[in-house]
Amino acid sequence: MSLFGRETELQALAELIDRPGERSGVLIHGEPGIGKTALAETAVSAATAAGFRVLTTTGVEAEQNLAYAGLHQLLYPIRATAAALPAAQRTALHTALGLPDPARPSADLADPGEPSAYLVGLATLSLLADMAADRPLLVVAEDAQWLDRAGVDVLAFVARRIESEPVVLIATLREDERSPLRDAGLTPMHVGRLSDEVAAEVLGSVAPGLAPEAQARLLEEAAGNPLALTELPAAVGDRAGPGPVLPLSDRLERTFTSRVSALPAPARTALLVAALNQSDSVAETLAATGLLLGQAAEPEILAPAVEARLVELGAGTVTFRHPLIRAAVPAAATLAERRQAHLALAGTLREQPDRRAWHRAAATGGADESVAAELECAADRALRRGGVAAAVAALEQAARLSEGQGPRAGRLLRAAELAVESGRRDTAERLVREARALDLTPRRRATAAWLLSGFEDGVxxxxxxxxxLAELAASVAAEGHAEPATRILWGAAMRCFWSEPGPATRRALLGVADRLPLPGGDPRMVAISAYVAPFERGAAVLDGLRTLAGAAGADPEVDRYLGSAALQVGAFDLAVRFSAAAAPGLRAQGRLGLLPRALAVQACSGARLGDLATAVPAAAEAARLAQETGQPFMYGLARAVQAEIAALRGDHEEAQRLADEAERVALASCARPVLATVQLARGLAALSEGRFDDAFAGLSRLLDPADPAYQLALRAYCVAELTEAAVRAGRTDAMRRILRELEPLAASTPSLALHIGLRYARAVLAPNEKAETLFTAALRADLTGWPAERGRLHLAFGEWLRRRRRVVESRAHLRTAREIFDALGLAAWSERARRELRGAGESSPNRGPDAREKLTPHELGIAQLAAEGLTNREIGQRLYLSHRTVGTHLHRIFPKLGVSSRADLARMLRTLGE
Structure with missing residues (x-):
């Protein structure tokens, strides 16, 4: 039947099919029965006629708790092609889908481990992109609100990364349903109710010759809903009169329920089994129906349901014509009938323990430890496949069926811990609340107390x-549980980064840490000390970091938090080293929740060191991944670092825009590191624009404990910028007072960042008779790995010499500063050095943008990896892109840089790096 009144939607879908690769796809959303499926089917027909390959999956409510059920349905027809995937991706995909990996020797019984959802996503993306190399591909996901969470996360991952691939994704979603697909870059297509004129046309086509009164009543009841217009006439007939006040979906369900009730008893039984089954397999439905009836059931048993237009039979499948019909069938049955149907299905699924466990659970009215244990085993299997959401659901249901408070509490807390790991705060809070209502052991009380601290580091x-948390950690440690006490203490230490608990609380945390039976060189203790007492424990932390640097790369998660610890103590060079070591491992493991944290530290430290070639792509990727993984404060931090980079480059408008965005993210919860970095970016922009009073006022906020931009560690690492602003704004007396407050910190820590800043400040603020000695001493210090700071010192020394009328001497320092800043791409500082050189009587050629600045941050990251010799496929694995998308980017990059090969690209970037 043709679609009435959908010309606009059909035109949009036709354009999507005509030009694959221009848009990732559409999300068709609307109320039940509005015609979403009809539009998707029309797109499938058009795509098939155009030569597309089509893959489909349909969400079923009963399958929501089966990990990757939707993805299994989508990829099963092309599962054999997964053999060509890289080993890590292939193993992750086969594990997630519960398929044997033919590339792994049968003798290799090693557990491949829990596959990351993002690694499964990359495998799916690679598989689809490879399939689309021969001919365009259409992926259709219907009823996405009922797809399992792991599967829909993979589809959202793919949608964000299709880019220029000849792959089109069409998903249908019920109105007002939440789904990761809403934020996956799909073009929304809202399907509304039909106008009165079009509705009358539809009704006339399905029920011609209706009496005017009946027609008016049906049009009123259907209210422009196409499904209602086609299904209600059979129920209402020619009877006129006032319509019911039930919601439309309820009226439709009643219509279908009455149709079910009119079926013969055997057909009703078979239909009930089919509705409750998590599969569309006719064989499974008939086997379970046979158990209920006590005799073999043949496909003909469903013929009355087919004639009633409730289901359709295909090649081995039974499909409900609409989800509302599937919902209506159990509603027409008694509780006892539903329980017996579930038990019959469980009896036929002995080779599928997960589905069997859920059917047994649905048939269980009270506590049953054996069923609870089956569900717990199902949760373990879901975890091994990477289905965290499915594991949480299984454990929660197992808790409901547990016999005794102890098993129930254990399962609730385990489910809550998994919910925390997957970022499901509402679920975790509810589960912890239920657990706390039980009689908990001291260990479980402690677990319940610290579990929720995993969200956003307690921001x-x-x-x-x-x-x-300090008191809780102390009490848990006193009971002899060092490991959970350390985890609690770690959560408290992280809060010292994002917030300011005050010196008394910091001392209490240190006291607990000192009493833990852990060696001083334990990476967790090094990091805790860095977060809690970056100056008092600075020497010990730096010693620990330097010792641990030799093992960097062994454990990416350890490297990640050690990089952040190095940032706290001003060891930006070590922070870059640890975070750079962490990133490849986190990528390989698909841990995209932790990766933006490592990248943000790498970007922040790189920017402070002047290494923009590293900082630019790292900050951009950190922002993108933090947004994708639902980490608003990491997103804000990455955006603030991007603002800092823009200020260093002299792009003041962009710096202001990014700083404003980061500030909006951070202000609501006073995320101090974000606000501190925002003020640094604004201060740098104000300095290069000559707004010195604004620069000093903004940067001074970092040192005011009452200001939300105050952050204990970061406040000490902008001394040079603050001094520069103070001198130019005529606030030298105020700056000297600040220096007197910071000098005691320098006596307690060997922090390079702090000492470099203080040496600069002492030289700039010194009286003339002492300044030269201090400048010379500052330049003689070891600045290996700190080129931006060396350039800043040369610039300040050159400026001082020129103002002392020692013009010839000044030129060498100013020239060196210009060359350093040009090489680093610090355009704002380069221009200042040029102005000073002109004042010293030496002209400087204008600096044009270097090759790296012609690229977007994303392109720069790809170019750097290509220059290192990585193939397109290897770059794609690093950046979670398809290799075809990488190739498309390189085709854009080469003309921008005026190169024609990877060898030319490598030579160009190598020359710039030198």
């Missing part, structure tokens, strides 16, 4: 929570 919590 949104009240700062009074930090001393509570």
């Amino acid at each position: 949104r919590e009240d700062v009074s929570r930090v001393p509570q």
